[in-house]
Amino acid sequence: MTTLKTLLIHGLLLGYLYALPVTAHHSAAVFYNTNDEPISITGTVAKFNFRNPHAIVELMVINEAGETERWTCETSAPSALRRRGWSQEVMQEGDTMTLWGIRARDGSNLMRITRAIKEDGAEIGVSRNLND
Numbered sequence: 758m759t760t761l762k763t764l765l766i767h768g769l770l771l772g773y774l775y776a777l778p779v780t781a782h783h784s785a786a787v788f789y790n791t792n793d794e795p796i797s798i799t800g801t802v803a804k805f806n807f808r809n810p811h812a813i814v815e816l817m818v819i820n821e822a823g824e825t826e827r828w829t830c831e832t833s834a835p836s837a838l839r840r841r842g843w844s845q846e847v848m849q850e851g852d853t854m855t856l857w858g859i860r861a862r863d864g865s866n867l868m869r870i871t872r873a874i875k876e877d878g879a880e881i882g883v884s885r886n887l888n889d
Contacts (some may be wrong), residue, residue, distance in 0.1 A: 790862050795871050798828055807835050807845040830856050832870040840883030853869040
């Protein structure tokens with residue numbers, strides 16, 4: 758009976774460990790109202806972090822009042838972005854970018870990127886799937 762209990766406990770622990778990565782991921786709908794129409798912002802790249810779990814673009818945007826606002830714009834993981842042509846060099850600090858995306862549910866300056874367009878009009882590959 759002890760061997761059966763030991764096998765059962767080890768099996769449960771092993772199953773739990775395999776499930777951990779699955780429970781760590783979240784849907785974009787947690788932070789973004791995915792039913793909203795995308796918005797666009799244009800600004801200057803202040804920072805670009807091309808690392809896990811999501812690449813982040815910090816964009817300085819001049820609002821309608823003429824004030825500068827910092828926007829935090831996230832996209833997919835670097836492994837997925839590389840397949841679409843992204844790299845650490847795809848944008849640099851000081852570049853002008855137009856980003857399209859879904860704004861945060863709480864109305865903060867946080868956006869999930871759905872399109873990224875350089876100043877010359879070239880589009881950087883982005884999945885239209887918000888959870889990718």
